[in-house]
Amino acid sequence: MxxxxxxxxxxxxxxxxxxxxxxxxxxxxxxxxxxxxxxxxxxxxxxxxxxxxxxxxxxxxxxxxxxxxxxxxxxxxLADGEDLHPVQEAWLEEDVAQCGYCQPGQIMAAVALLKRTPDPTDADIDRIENVCRCGTYFRIRQAIRKAARRM
Structure with a gap:
C-alpha cells in the first residue's frame, strides 16, 4: 500500500x-x-x-x-487551545445543538462560508447543504450571523 x-x-x-x-x-x-x-x-x-x-x-x-x-x-x-473559534462560541450561545450529530459538519460549513462571505445574506446561509434532522436551522442562522459580526 x-x-x-x-x-x-x-x-x-x-x-x-x-x-x-x-x-x-x-x-x-x-x-x-x-x-x-x-x-x-x-x-x-x-x-x-x-x-x-x-x-x-x-x-x-x-x-x-x-x-x-x-x-x-x-x-x-478549530479552537486555539482553550479559545473556541467564534463560530463555536456562537453555536453554544445560540444553543444550536440538539442531538449534536451533525453539528461538527454544520460548524465546519459555517466557517467555510464566513471565510468566503464575511457578511452572508440569508440566501448565502441557505446554500449550506448540511442536513440537520433535528431542524435547528433557525438557530444555525442566528449563530452564523452572530459569528459573522464577531469575525
Missing part, C-alpha cells in the same frame, strides 16, 4: 492505506479523529464536512490520496 503524508489539525501524519480509501475512514478509523461523522457516504448529508487546505470538503467521498501533502482540518482543529 502507498504511504500518504499530510497534516491533520496541524499535526503531521503518515499512513499506509489504499489510495481510494475515503479520507473519512482514514480520519476516524486509522487516526482516531471522531469529529467528522458518517452520515450518507455519498457526500449529500455533509455530516462529515471538514476542510482540505482551507476549502470545504466531504471526506466520505474524498480519496485518501487527495490529502497527500495537504492540511486537513476537522472540528477538533
Amino acid at each position: 502507498p504511504e500518504y503524508t499530510f497534516s491533520v489539525n496541524g499535526k503531521p501524519v503518515s499512513i499506509d492505506v489504499p489510495a481510494d480509501m475515503p479520507l473519512l475512514w482514514v480520519l476516524r478509523d486509522k487516526l482516531g479523529v471522531k469529529g467528522p461523522k458518517f452520515g450518507c457516504g455519498i457526500g449529500v448529508c455533509h455530516a462529515c464536512t471538514s476542510h482540505l487546505d482551507g476549502a470545504e470538503i466531504q471526506p466520505c467521498v474524498v480519496p485518501a490520496a487527495q490529502a497527500s501533502g495537504k492540511e486537513v482540518t476537522t472540528i477538533e482543529g
Whole structure:
C-alpha cells in the first residue's frame, strides 16, 4: 500500500492505506479523529464536512490520496487551545445543538462560508447543504450571523 503524508489539525501524519480509501475512514478509523461523522457516504448529508487546505470538503467521498501533502482540518482543529473559534462560541450561545450529530459538519460549513462571505445574506446561509434532522436551522442562522459580526 502507498504511504500518504499530510497534516491533520496541524499535526503531521503518515499512513499506509489504499489510495481510494475515503479520507473519512482514514480520519476516524486509522487516526482516531471522531469529529467528522458518517452520515450518507455519498457526500449529500455533509455530516462529515471538514476542510482540505482551507476549502470545504466531504471526506466520505474524498480519496485518501487527495490529502497527500495537504492540511486537513476537522472540528477538533478549530479552537486555539482553550479559545473556541467564534463560530463555536456562537453555536453554544445560540444553543444550536440538539442531538449534536451533525453539528461538527454544520460548524465546519459555517466557517467555510464566513471565510468566503464575511457578511452572508440569508440566501448565502441557505446554500449550506448540511442536513440537520433535528431542524435547528433557525438557530444555525442566528449563530452564523452572530459569528459573522464577531469575525
